[in-house]
Amino acid sequence: KQEVTQIPAALSVPEGENLVLNCSFTDSAIYNLQWFRQDPGKGLTSLLLIQSSQREQTSGRLNASLDKSSGRSTLYIAASQPGDSATYLCAVPTNFGNEKLTFGTGTRLTIIP
Amino acid sequence: EPEVTQTPSHQVTQMGQEVILRCVPISNHLYFYWYRQILGQKVEFLVSFYNNEISEKSEIFDDQFSVERPDGSNFTLKIRSTKLEDSAMYFCASSGLASGELFFGEGSRLTVL
Numbered sequence: 001k002q003e004v005t006q007i008p009a010a011l012s013v014p015e016g017e018n019l020v021l022n023c024s025f026t027d028s029a030i031y032n033l034q035w036f037r038q039d040p041g042k043g044l045t046s047l048l049l050i051q052s053s054q055r056e057q058t059s060g061r062l063n064a065s066l067d068k069s070s071g072r073s074t075l076y077i078a079a080s081q082p083g084d085s086a087t088y089l090c091a092v093p094t095n096f097g098n099e100k101l102t103f104g105t106g107t108r109l110t111i112i113p
Numbered sequence: 114e115p116e117v118t119q120t121p122s123h124q125v126t127q128m129g130q131e132v133i134l135r136c137v138p139i140s141n142h143l144y145f146y147w148y149r150q151i152l153g154q155k156v157e158f159l160v161s162f163y164n165n166e167i168s169e170k171s172e173i174f175d176d177q178f179s180v181e182r183p184d185g186s187n188f189t190l191k192i193r194s195t196k197l198e199d200s201a202m203y204f205c206a207s208s209g210l211a212s213g214e215l216f217f218g219e220g221s222r223l224t225v226l
Contacts, residue, residue: 011150011205034214034215036217040219041202041222042203042219043119043217043219043220044156044217046214046215046216046217049213049214077118089156094158099146099161099168099169099208099211100146100161100169100171101148101155101158101215102158103156104155105155106155112116
């Protein structure tokens, strides 16, 4: 059974700093991994989808890496801004070829102006 | 930019009442999903739907739940007889590909009294 863990559960950093969020998963036989952002009381916004054949995926100030063999992914946020404050979730398919996602509990990020 | 839309944004109902949550997926997407998030907990999979039938469902998705695509644009989740523990945020999602990037709606908050 796929288990997804995100550490830390919460993180506060001053504006302008670079930061890394971590995601680990137990079953490495995955098609892809997706990072989402969730603002309080809101829906999930897709940030990056990284395929199992890729090592990295970039979008603006965001960079996601994937190491399938070790069951880890990181989300790197450069030059953080107060608007980056949100909960960041990673999700992986529950089984290889399966459509349904297993989510982590998320990292609640606060950027201090 | 295409988006998934959900209605209502918030519904309050009495225990035992039927509830229908509505979703309009992104127009050219073929795979549809419902997820839910109980307050303070992980996002969890309910059901996936493709080619006018359920492709997978979780153990949460019991006989009280049903999904339907009544026309070419809407995708609904019905809860026949709501329980207190059904109180949660319900998210609709769609994807253009199997195991592709999922796009989520803003959610429908269901409160069962």
